[in-house]
Amino acid sequence: MAQDYYNLLGISKSASAEEIKAAFRKLAHQHHPDKPGGNAEKFKEINAAYQVLGDPEKRAKYDQFGSAAFENGGMGGNPFGGGGYDFSGFQQGGVDLGDIFGEMFGFGGGRHKRGADVRVDVDLTLKDAAFGVEREFSLNRTLPCERCGSVGAEPGSKMKECAECSGKGTKTHTQRTILGNIQTKTMCGACQGEGEIPEKKCTTCAGAGLEKARKTLTVEIPAGVDDGATLRLRGEGEAVKGGERGDLHIRVHVEPDRRFERDGDTLFSSEKIGFTQAALGTKLDVDTLDGTVELTIPPGTQAGTQFRLRGKGIGGRRGRGDQIVTVEVVTPTKLSKEQRKMLEDLNLRE
Numbered sequence: 309m310a311q312d313y314y315n316l317l318g319i320s321k322s323a324s325a326e327e328i329k330a331a332f333r334k335l336a337h338q339h340h341p342d343k344p345g346g347n348a349e350k351f352k353e354i355n356a357a358y359q360v361l362g363d364p365e366k367r368a369k370y371d372q373f374g375s376a377a378f379e380n381g382g383m384g385g386n387p388f389g390g391g392g393y394d395f396s397g398f399q400q401g402g403v404d405l406g407d408i409f410g411e412m413f414g415f416g417g418g419r420h421k422r423g424a425d426v427r428v429d430v431d432l433t434l435k436d437a438a439f440g441v442e443r444e445f446s447l448n449r450t451l452p453c454e455r456c457g458s459v460g461a462e463p464g465s466k467m468k469e470c471a472e473c474s475g476k477g478t479k480t481h482t483q484r485t486i487l488g489n490i491q492t493k494t495m496c497g498a499c500q501g502e503g504e505i506p507e508k509k510c511t512t513c514a515g516a517g518l519e520k521a522r523k524t525l526t527v528e529i530p531a532g533v534d535d536g537a538t539l540r541l542r543g544e545g546e547a548v549k550g551g552e553r554g555d556l557h558i559r560v561h562v563e564p565d566r567r568f569e570r571d572g573d574t575l576f577s578s579e580k581i582g583f584t585q586a587a588l589g590t591k592l593d594v595d596t597l598d599g600t601v602e603l604t605i606p607p608g609t610q611a612g613t614q615f616r617l618r619g620k621g622i623g624g625r626r627g628r629g630d631q632i633v634t635v636e637v638v639t640p641t642k643l644s645k646e647q648r649k650m651l652e653d654l655n656l657r658e
């Protein structure tokens with residue numbers, strides 16, 4: 309019969325994700341088969357309930373269609389009477405039930421298992437971004453169990469065919485509905501779709517093949533990354549048994565540097581000079597990411613003139629870009645009597 313998952317977990321239909329998790333934890337603890345007074349059947353039930361209610365997408369489908377959509381054992385009796393759930397939703401628009409079920413069980417279209425992606429952020433200075441930098445990330449991820457090599461078997465223990473599914477990894481169910489018989493395939497829960505189970509389970513991971521572990525990962529951040537970019541490291545996300553690992557996404561934040569404006573691999577900066585310097589020429593100490601360099605301003609330099617410092621910009625695959633220095637000529641605003649007199653005598657015109 310259809311079970312009410314909310315009742316099973318002892319929570320209301322409006323329970324928050326945290327409440328659902330807390331209720332599941334408490335009950336799982338209470339009924340765990342390894343514990344005195346534990347109850348494997350009950351444990352299985354609450355686990356099934358949590359698999360659905362703990363996943364926002366599945367929960368929404370459950371709220372709409374009811375638990376029969378998720379149960380392995382078929383519905384029995386009149387599917388439209390059980391549990392007070394209305395299946396009319398399945399009829400509308402000729403929805404293909406096989407697809408819906410396949411999607412619900414994550415089993416449709418031959419999709420393979422893949423671990424979740426992991427996302428982290430990294431803050432870089434402009435210099436880090438320009439030259440590239442090595443960074444360490446301390447990540448708490450689900451990783452393949454080291455003891456059993458993710459197989460789930462105690463080292464030395466053999467694998468045997470799963471009796472539940474005769475080694476197929478799936479179970480086929482036939483449901484009678486007013487649309488006719490519908491066959492659905494679900495993953496075998498006993499072997500997690502593997503078709504075989506170890507004779508003795510791994511003592512570290514209890515057969516799950518996975519372990520949660522905090523590990524430090526050193527990542528070489530390449531020169532040239534820009535603010536807002538995401539670096540993807542394939543296979544550095546979470547592990548899943550019998551499938552490929554997810555990816556690690558590193559979102560890059562580059563702190564602005566007040567001295568420079570960046571455009572791709574080019575840096576822009578500006579320097580102020582007086583008009584005597586502009587007229588006669590001078591040497592300037594200019595800030596670059598590599599430290600101070602001397603820039604020669606030739607005599608007769610106009611305001612707004614740009615000077616290119618080759619190879620002082622942001623690095624990348626094709627080497628470093630340039631830094632462009634724009635010269636501003638500052639007109640004096642406060643003149644002494646003497647200065648004023650001298651300028652009047654000079655009477656510089658265009």
Ligand SMILES: [Zn+2]
Pocket residue numbers: 453454455456457458459460461510511512513514515516517518
């Ligand atoms: Zn293990």
Ligand SMILES: [Zn+2]
Pocket residue numbers: 470471472473474475476477478496497498499500501502503504
């Ligand atoms: Zn099986």
